[in-house]
Amino acid sequence: MGINTGATVLTVDTLRGLAMLAARTKCRAPAFDHIFLDPPYAAAEDYSRVLEFLGAADLLTPGGIVVAEHRRNFDLPRTPAC
Numbered sequence: 001m002g003i004n005t006g007a008t009v010l011t012v013d014t015l016r017g018l019a020m021l022a023a024r025t026k027c028r029a030p031a032f033d034h035i036f037l038d039p040p041y042a043a044a045e046d047y048s049r050v051l052e053f054l055g056a057a058d059l060l061t062p063g064g065i066v067v068a069e070h071r072r073n074f075d076l077p078r079t080p081a082c
Contacts, residue, residue: 003034008021014037014046014050015046015049015050015053018035018050018053018054018057018059019053021059022057022058022059025058025059030058030059030060030061030062030064031059031061032059032060032061032064033060033061033063033064033065034064034065034066034067035054035059035060035064035065035066035067036067036068036069037050037066037067037068037069038069047068047070050068051066051068054066
């Protein structure tokens, strides 16, 4: 992917990590071109909350991409529900 610098790795709960990033970027333009999520596979119900948070937070740059690891038999929505 060509990501050599500027990466931030947080080893915390997904929603807590996103809230931390949102607080850091509160008064600035969106900061991230890519967000990679690796929540526990058993936490299927958490995906909706995380995607809704990302839809409301101003973390991704225009055209930014969210990569969410998930179970093969669990389809994620392409856009967050409103």
